[in-house]
Amino acid sequence: MITSHDNRGVPAHLSFTSSQPRSGSTPSFALAVHGIGDAVSYWRAADVTLAARPGAAPAVLPIRVETRFRYNPTFDSVYAMVPSIMMLLLMFSPAMMTALGVVREKEMGSITNLYVTPVTGLEFLLGKQLPYAAIGLINFVCLLALALFMFQVPIKGSALTLAAGAALYVVATTGFGLVISTFVTSQVAAIFAAGILTMMPAVQFSGMFTPLSSLTGSARSMGLVFPSTYFQQISLGSFTKSLGFVELSNNLLALAAIIVAYLALARLFLATQEK
Structure with a gap:
């Protein structure tokens, strides 16, 4: 003003x-x-x-x-960084763990069990993904407790929307780990690929430091197809902006679509290797 x-x-x-x-x-x-x-x-x-x-x-x-901010009026960085760090950790850890799932079977030779059992490729992938998704949800609960009680960052929006977004996000990040795991041939390669391919987009192209609207070209395209971009909006909106399900529904739908896409890619790569 x-x-x-x-x-x-x-x-x-x-x-x-x-x-x-x-x-x-x-x-x-x-x-x-x-x-x-x-x-x-x-x-x-x-x-x-x-x-x-x-x-x-x-x-x-x-x-x-006189400068007045509509969101985070005290201009404290903790209200921006805590939701963003939650996005970052839920991207990094589940993807890293899941990336070792299928490639470990390849190195041990037990992947041949898939070819002689009636289990379908999708069932095999879901069996590898769901335990790590459950671990990711436990991580979310721990991070949420730290945000609320240690850093004193309250949820001003919908807690249920945040939880739903976290569940979809963890499934999406573990799905990304599956995609990596199906086309690499060693656990070392899986760790490096998961670390590099998750950290760069999550930090640079998700809106953590630079708004997505400010990005252009390939950087914007990478941000639009990566799940961290949408959970960043859900996390910040729920913690800082008092947003609910209606305002964040597009981000939830985007995460659901990314889950389907990642599972389809993982199944495609697995089928290619079977041949």
Whole structure:
């Protein structure tokens, strides 16, 4: 909000709002918005003042800028980082564990049991995925307890939506681990592939530091097809923005679609190796 004075000396108020509503929940982006807003406001005030009194440069501009954030008004980084770290850890750990599932069977030779039993490829993959998904949900409960009681970050939105999003997200991340596990041939390669292929998109292209709307080209495309982008919105929305199921339903649907896509890819790679 900008406070100035009209010709009668009566305070006049003017406000402008960023088109990016995440500003207060993303401190790095908020700093940029804050700096741009201040610069534009003071530049315009100086321009108007000089036009009214040519040749007289005022020592103090008749303007006062007040910055208010709709989300995270105290501008504490903990309210942005705790939900983001939850997204990061639930991406990294389940994918790493699941990536070892199928490739371990290959190294031990027990993958041949799949070819001589009536178990289908999808059943085999789900049997490898679900235990790690359950472990991922236990991790989510632990991270949620740390966020609420240690870091004192409350859930201002829907806790059920956050839990549903976490369940879908864990299944999606373990599905990504399955995709990696089906086309690599060693556990070392699976660990390295899972670490590199999960950390880079989760940190750079999920909106953790840079909003997805600011990305272009291949970076934006990678962000749109990776599950961390959608759980980042769910986590931040539930913790910081007081959002519920209706506002976050598109992100939940996107996670569900990614789960189906990852399972289909994993089954396709497994079928190719069977041949």
